[in-house]
Amino acid sequence: MTSTITVGLDGSPESRAAAEWAAREAKLRGLLLKLIHVWEPLPEPVAQAPLFGAETHQHWTETTARETAKGLRLRHPGIEVTTEHVAGRPREVLCEAAKAAELLVLGSRGLSGFGGFLVGSVGMAVVAHAERPVVLVRAGEQAADEHEMDPAGIPSAATRYRPVVLGLDIDIDSLDASVIEFAFDAAALRDTGLRVVHGWNLPPYYAYGATADLEWYDQVARRHASALAEALSLWRQKYPSVEVVEESRSGSPAGHLIDASHGASLVVVGRRIRRHPFGVHVGPVTHAVLHHAPAPVAVVAHD
Missing domain, CATH: 3.40.50.12370 (Rossmann fold)
Structure with a gap:
């Protein structure tokens, strides 16, 4: 099985920064990059709403991952990028995804804590329970930030x-x-x-x-x-x-x-x-x- 670097993606600025960092790391290590979008099922009353039902929500999540993958392939030629959409609770899905990855990469707002699907205790819970290395990347992180002047x-x-x-x-x-x-x-x-x-x-x-x-x-x-x-x-x-x-x-x-x-x-x-x-x-x-x-x-x- 091909080793992967897996990114938790939710469309937020911090998760996009995490995906960019993971793409650079995948190129350094010669690994496959996987974007995993956790689709948490909506409560029944919301799922039945005509303007934001379950099908609309799923379509939006799939579009986010697909467009992010397309951009990464253009900006980082030579890396292989796959996407996966999983319904479930973010903490459980991401901890499970980490088991099969060389690295799990997540976004972080840094001083303000965690954002996106990592609001509250979810992000820290993933870090605390995953048994593979987890990398946290702050919003706004760019390739140049990792280099000398x-x-x-x-x-x-x-x-x-x-x-x-x-x-x-x-x-x-x-x-x-x-x-x-x-x-x-x-x-x-x-x-x-x-x-x-x-x-x-x-x-x-x-x-x-x-x-x-x-x-x-x-x-x-x-x-x-x-x-x-x-x-x-x-x-x-x-x-x-x-x-x-x-x-x-x-x-x-x-x-x-x-x-x-x-x-x-x-x-x-x-x-x-x-x-x-x-x-x-x-x-x-x-x-x-x-x-x-x-x-x-x-x-x-x-x-």
């Missing part, structure tokens, strides 16, 4: 990609290989560097002493930096072409990662899989990055 000081798709940023868990010992590999692979595909951001906090009972004893604080900082370097050493060997910059800093992990995202082509974070059917669990750092990072964010689920 040109000599005139303007982002340009003709320049090198900005680095990929990888946010690592506070506990180095609990790192998962799938998150690290995804980030290294993304950087290698883009022929760019990888900026690894590791934020850590002192235990509350040490914090006061640390401010009074800078030598002791430096020892703690060096231990974290050493552990980070050791955790990445095998991946540096596996991806020798990827230039890696390691940043191990005290303070808010989410804050450091959001700051780094402003100069990134892609931000990669992990999410521990919790198979409890209720609740939305993505972790506080991932939650903050999803809502505040200006760059596309890839959430990689792991055990």
Whole structure:
């Protein structure tokens, strides 16, 4: 079966931006692009309405996907684009679609939360329950935004990609290989560097002493930096072409990662899989990055 990058499409500006990003990613990876339009059945009274009945609604959804696919084929020659229309609840349909995809790509309004069929808890629920990588792309994202400035000081798709940023868990010992590999692979595909951001906090009972004893604080900082370097050493060997910059800093992990995202082509974070059917669990750092990072964010689920 051909591997795919699947996009949740609803016709909103953010989902169109997600489709454009996914098309560029499909070309980088040499994968099929699938647009999936979730058609949620209308309530019976609305479905019977003459001006906006079920048939009219279905026709509109099919037209949206068909025209989007046509535009993507024109703007991104060489990629294969398919469309699929599925009736059902968006969260369930998209989580199921993710199982057969290399990546699931969704639109995000960024600071305002999620839009389109991702209004409310649906978008976060997909991120929290899908067990394949999910990429969130903000409305207005363009190809040039992922690249360095040109000599005139303007982002340009003709320049090198900005680095990929990888946010690592506070506990180095609990790192998962799938998150690290995804980030290294993304950087290698883009022929760019990888900026690894590791934020850590002192235990509350040490914090006061640390401010009074800078030598002791430096020892703690060096231990974290050493552990980070050791955790990445095998991946540096596996991806020798990827230039890696390691940043191990005290303070808010989410804050450091959001700051780094402003100069990134892609931000990669992990999410521990919790198979409890209720609740939305993505972790506080991932939650903050999803809502505040200006760059596309890839959430990689792991055990």
